[in-house]
Amino acid sequence: MYGKGLKPLSIAAVAMLALSLSLVFFYAPLDGDQGFIQKIFYVHVPLAITALVGFVAGGVFAILHLRSNDRKWDAYSYVAIHISVIFGVAVLITGAIWAKASWGHWWVWDEPTLVSFLIVFLLYATYYPFRYAIEDRDRQARYASVFAVTAGAFVPLNFMAVRMAESLVHPRTFATAEGGMPGEMMLTFLCSLVAMGLLWTTLVKFELTAKSASGQVKRLRRALDAPVAGGSSRIAPEVS
């Protein structure tokens, strides 16, 4: 039942990615300041926004899990955080490449957004050992949800604190980064953002479908008294 609509969603994600990439390379103007390397902006920033929204979505799913006690929402929360962590690795790598190309260093501590993202990433990276340490499945799901809610509240607070720590030394406003963008760049950026959002949704849906399929296979095998092949993950929630 999770597979429903997966095909059109995948096609839409691929088409949107292709469209946004062609806009990035053939339509968006070259940045006067940074030249070609600025184009990584269209990958890096949408990835980061999608990952952060994904983390918060994981928190919202966790609230639904705690309120309804339906294990389905724990699976949603787990997969949302899982895909967002993978996106997070890509954000840090593209961010480092961009920093090296435009400032000459692989890592720049006075860029508040990048530093905040690293802290958020470090917190969410502990989600896996956290789940792994709790054996009982029900308790694991509940505790993981509490973790996801706490971390979801942490994300905005952390961004504020890091930005404040830098704000006097490096005044950096959103207006110059976004408002000052010419229309072609803005359009390309929005297309890339939609494409990344679709990619994230597709991956989440794909993962849930795969989990549900393997869960069904396992249950059928059990019903037939056949040996259950392969060990299941100790931390991933099972989906019915």
Add this chain to the structure above:
Amino acid sequence: MTPSRTAFAAILAKDLRSELRTLQSLPAMALFAVTTFVVFRFGLDRTSLSGSLASGVLWATLLFAAVLGINRLFVSEREEGGFDAIRLAPIDRTVLFAAKAAALVIYLAALELVTVPIFAIFFLEDAAGLGPLVAVLLLADLGLAATGTLISSMAVNSRARDLLVPLVLLPLSIPLMIAATGATEPLLSLGGPSYDRFGTWLMVLGLYDLIFGLVGYAVFDFLLED
């Protein structure tokens, strides 16, 4: 007194009495903090500290010492059946969260009462900044108590208790550390304390306390279900 308040007072008194009798957390925390100061003295190769170095050494040490206490916060509950007793008692479960957090605030305050003067004797040439530092310490203790109690209550029911608390608590406490060191740095600067953005940082600390106090209060109930 309402039943909740009676239960709160009873749990808090029980915790403080058991800590006073066994002394299993506080002396270890204080000893650890003082030893860490000595490690920093040689690690940094400095005999006096001021400004950002002083606030960094102080807060890193306090945070790690706090982790030791947070690790042990619920151990007696788990080993001696305190969790079962709370579940059986006809009281609101969040009372346990409030009482444990209050106990942790008292532990941390006691720790700082011992270690901050020692820090001043070891490293500071001018102790004038210690007065306003009390406000920073108190607000940071409240925040650490909120997140620490939450994480500790989860970690104690896991297989990797001693591993989970530092692993999860350190990234979670980074905003708190940013604000606390930001407020402390001008207080300990050479040439007397200054109050550069002091109020702003106190507000960030207060916001952190508020948010994680509310989150802990809202979700703690789910941690005791079984």
